[in-house]
Amino acid sequence: MTLTLFLVQMLNGLQLGILLFLVAAGLTLVFGVMDVINLAHGVQYMLGAYLMVTATALTGSFWLGLPLALAAALVLGLLLERLVIRQLYGRDHLDQVLATFGIILFVSEAVRMVWGSAPLAIPMPQALSGSVRLMDGLNYPVYRLVLIGAGLGVAGLLYVLVTRTRAGMLLRAGATNAPMVSALGVDINALFARIFAFGAMLAAFAGAMAGPILSVEPGMGDNLLILAFVVIVIGGIGSMRGAFVAALLVGLIDTLGRSFLTDILKLVMSASAASAAGPALASMSVYVLMAAILFFRPRGLFPAPA
């Protein structure tokens, strides 16, 4: 366990955390403002990656494909809100779980029919395909650094958007008291639709950016969705800041646990027992973290004001 390996895994963990944040941000926005639990958020991440596959193939360029894929995701988000999600405002959470699960089944199957079940790849943009030397013996792919940077950039942008702009003010007001905002003459349905589509676009952005380093396949949204749930439960449902902190925490713990837990266990138990227990414990680590945090703070690290 050298320092270099540790730093590489730190960066990998950061990168997973950034992807998680992009997905969790939309999830927590939609829940915080509209009180809707949207299981279909994971397939929106997956759809983003698939749209990116087609958009890069059509345009032949990563940079032209990205805005095209995001625009398509935005339109699909608006459509989904109009057709289904709008009917779920104010409904029981159980209704929302079932209806959005139905959407998952539909979209996953539709993706299989259109793009097939085999994993696809998005070509890495030429300019970002190399790696840079961060220190002696530590080369890290440029693209992954750009991914981390882009995610941090989006996080910053979101912060400014939510706290400094009129749209953000409406969003915060909507989260606090939607009927009151409506009574003051704001078209609440249009606001909700925009927020939902924006969240869908953030998830699609995560999917499109993850495409070149992960394989694009039908189940790719599922695991990320569950981890995003863990993130917003830890962070406090509805809290953007909580989502950011928790996403980085979960990303780091999951990645570092998978890389080093077996080695750490070897210090205290036999090698064979450690290699049997290590992977199992590593896959449990984020859930144990969630349980521990909930035990002390049942509403998460940054509970939204009730």
Next chain:
Amino acid sequence: MRRFLLAFVLFAALAAVPAFADTAMLTLVARAMIFALAATSLGFILGQGGLVSFGHAATMGIGAYAVGILMEEGGRDALVSFPVSMAAAGLFALVTGAISLRTRGVYFIMITLAFGQMAFFVTQSLSAYGGDDGLTLAARSTVAGARWLKDPKTFHYVVLGLLALTVLVSTMLARSPFGRVLAAGRDNERRLRALGVDPYAYRLVAYVIAGAFAGLAGALYANLTEFVSPAYLSWHRSAEFIVMVVAGGPGSALGPVLGALGVVLLEDGLAHLTEHWRIIFGPLLVLLVLARGGIATLLGGRRDG
């Protein structure tokens, strides 16, 4: 009385199935009945207690794994492995329930989902027992040394009997003082607390009972398929259980049974129609929700507290 008649007709029909069904049909019906057993246990906590557990497949999968692992280690008899399945699933429900039940509403849904997923990943990493690929059972469990479960018809009646027992237990629990406290906690937690009753312990006990019965369903399912795999614990299956309960109506003991039979047979029928059956099943589910005008009304009251 009408409900009793319905139950009688349903179980009589299920009992008559072996008279005309071939082996494939028997397997399908056994699968449906096993899922009905698991759905009944979920229906109890969901309908009676208002607890939307999104990790029910995990308890069922743990029951299945208990049978698989015991058999791998030489414990082949159902008189041992089935109780162990129930105990293992119940223990998992006890530990995760103790934490999850500190929360309510959406938090509860997400946390049970997360714990279910945790169990899923743990089974995936059990490399000694097949890991990702799952574990093939050497044979079905014996019962006191006899190989009864091997015969599809006998297996059918064993599953039917256990399903009937589960429905009976669920009905009796729902009508007991214990069940009344659960229902009161679902309808108006604040009032219940004002009466001096803390629903936490009641809910935890209900959660453990439901987990143990799901474990029993898992033990039966492992025997039906003679195989266990992490897919048994997947959250898609947990969601399917919720669909079964809600489609059948969580308010009665028979609802989840009807829902499970309906969903399994519908899925099988659609799968015969097209390999892309989910493209039909998904929108059907959305329509079911939108058409019913809210499931909360069916739960028999508002769940505010």
